[in-house]
Amino acid sequence: MEPKELEVIEEIEKLEEKALISPNRQILNRFKKNKTAVFGLIIVVILIFVALFAPFIAPYKYDEVNYSESLKPPSSKHLLGTDILGRDIFSRIIYGSRVSLEVGIIAVAISVIIGVTLGLISGYFGGWVDALIMRLVDITYSFPFLLFAIAIMTILGPGMINVFIAIGIINWAWFARVTRGSVLSAKEQEYVLAAVAMGASPGRIMFKHIMPNVIAPVIVGAALNSGYAILAEAALSFLGIGVQPPYPSWGLMLSDARNYISTAPWMTIYPGLAIALTVLGFILLGNGLRDAIDPRLKI
């Protein structure tokens, strides 16, 4: 009896469409109803706000050394305590949000640009081009993430920009695979055939006609991936091959705190919390977007 019921639901969905509520509006409505998604969005918005206005929020400069204040626990003077050099942890976390946000945006942007382009080409042209790109994807997937990242970082050398590039290069494969899948189904649609029939070039068909229809899973994936990219940056910086001192990255701060876990636990707890909360924020946002856009998206 199931198929019939589905059909009737489709009938009702058609009626909903006739009620002139645009798909974007429907997505917004569904998103707003999802409390955890809104919570994720709030975290992300706070992160963006903090990163943008760091100099105004932070009471101290991130590299302001004060040996007389070394390893002080949280107090009214230093909200979250200080590290071995007497730098204010709170201020460093505030500035550190800039690194995380940049990783979340730039590294993911690199993955999206490479992944979506190759995914479009792979799905649209098929044949040996498809086979080649998909084998590249398989190879990228088959390396353990950290090992791959360390290898790239050793080649590129440490530094913030190189962290973005390394993470971007590794994560493209995911976007390529998702884009290819969406292209394969969009390609079968008659509006694409209509574009071929009117004489549009392959480039125009790919970017003008197909791409807007594969954007939904990419947006969802970008949000989720931002969380993972932030985590990856923290790991690389923790290992000392990521962001270089004195610039504060949360991963770097954790690395600095290693020797003081028992004597100055605030050095570990607060950056750790910042990482956890931010990653959670992006993942909740990503899941919320998926459920709002299309719960059936296979991500």
Added chain:
Amino acid sequence: MEPILKVKNLKKYFPVKKKKLFERRKYLKAVDGVDLEVYPGETIGLVGESGCGKTTLGRTILKLYQPTEGSIIFDGKDIAKIRGKVLKDFRRQAQIIFQDPYASLNPRMKVKQIIEEPLIVHGYSRDEREKIVDEIMESVGLNPEHKFRYPHEFSGGQRQRISIGRTIALRPKLIVCDEPVSALDVSIQAQIINLLEELQDTYKLTYIFISHDLSVVRHISDRVAVMYLGRIVEIADKKEIYEKPHHPYTVALLSAIPIPDPEKERNRKRIILKGDLPSPINPPSGCRFHTRCYKAKERCAKEEPKLVEVSSGHSVACFYPENT
């Protein structure tokens, strides 16, 4: 009069995925040797059941599929092997309307963008485009004020009007209409059929009208070709084919369609064909219809009948035709 389109021995085979490693590659013979002439300003109906190859034929004629064999002469030039700029120029003159008004419009584009897309592709200026889009929307019965809306804001019938608007934007000579009303509600079908007829008068269009609905085809066509398993089995003027069908398949097809008149319906003799359509991968030997034909004799399984003209403009591929 010179035909605008002349198709000769056209074939389109699709490779079938191998099931076993060392199997010989098989082909689905969707279109298997079709000859067809289409004259300027006429509507030729292409009918047949699913799997007969009518949609593939339409799409191959438009070069949406690369033909496997044969020639397609459009306006005096063979377009079977053209590419690049010449192909783009052909695309301007030959267009297609699809069946599904939901799948054939890009949900992410506004009506204006949809209709102007072919104009952009063929290099029209912004001013020209603005003008043409408004004109087109009016001529297909849409309010130009709605041009900034998305397809989902329209009903099925209106969406088909948008699709038709996109098709005629370039003022093509030939349009392949692939089941353009099959997905629409009964009360809307007539609106779209009338619109197609009006546009044909206004813009002097030539239609290849593909449909499984013989009532619709009877109404809109001047000539009708009946397809079975990749071949044309009968072709004639509309009046001829509906009143004096020769091929047993045509006869059975016509008799199978219920007429909305209970009295007539009760007094009709219906020919019920045996079985289903055979696979186009392995079509039957001889006459492809012999496995289901009520008149089949021994000869039909061995020899393949050719499409021959039996009276003026009426050709049939059958050894034992009806009504002659």
Added chain:
Amino acid sequence: MAILKVENLKTHFFTEEGLVKAVDGVSFELERGKVLGIVGESGSGKSVMSLSIMKLIPYPGRIVEGKIYFDGKDITQANESEMQSIRGNRISMVFQDPMTSLNPVFKIGFQLVEAVRVHKKVSKKEALDMAVKILKEVGIPDAEEAINRYPHEFSGGMRQRVMIAMALINDPDILIADEPTTALDVTVQAQILDLMNRLKEEFNSSIILITHDLGVVAEMSDEVIVMYAGRIFERGSVEDIFYKSRNPYTYSLMRSLPRLDVDQKRLQPIKGNPPSLIRLPQGCPFHPRCELAKDICKKKVPELLKVGTNHYSYCHFAAELEFNGGKVGTHS
């Protein structure tokens, strides 16, 4: 006595966008051994009505009012287990798409045996014999061997035969066929309609045939219901509906059809589109598309008026109108 009697049935869907009155006050009777054709366009409520009779209304819909008497008992009050003993046993259904209606992972013999054994205490062997017998009945060649095949090994027409076999295996009182031939080619449609006509006599079942195809209705039905916007617009014998229609919608629909049997110069379409059930027009829901609409049609909702023996029409002017839609085009 009527096997099925529906009284003022209302099935509404409570969607986020608003209330959808998919079936809104429908009454009719179905006699034993008769074929009732229900015609309508998409959104007319014809499918929801059949699901209401089976009490299989998907979320967020429910029957909000009315009675459905099946064999004298009101099944709107029946609980789920009572309904289960009715579904597939005393009322069964055939759907449009035979591919998705059969479970792809089971052999059809197994599915038929299950259909029997859910309702009857018979051995597997007996059930299997019944399955082979009914498959022969519906014209499946080599039925003994066919029971060991999976649904995908059959063509569309053959699968629909299997569906019909499954629907008939328990000898139901009512067979509801919802667009049973819409997905099929015309030559196969002819086979299936022929089969249904033959089985109707053999099994003496009543059939509710839901379709958008007026030709199929003309061929198959004894009685016809024309639905529009969730309501019955006209109800009567097939002759009443086709030759003596008292309703402008019925007539407009027939007049808009291209015909196989007559030449028409220009088709006469119905203007506009079927209405959204969320935002129905005031008054008669058909009035914006009706050529004969007067002021009263915009203001007042019509009633289903009795215009003859078993002939009802939902129109303010039902008493004054008479149309011959079946012969349309023949004169003009």
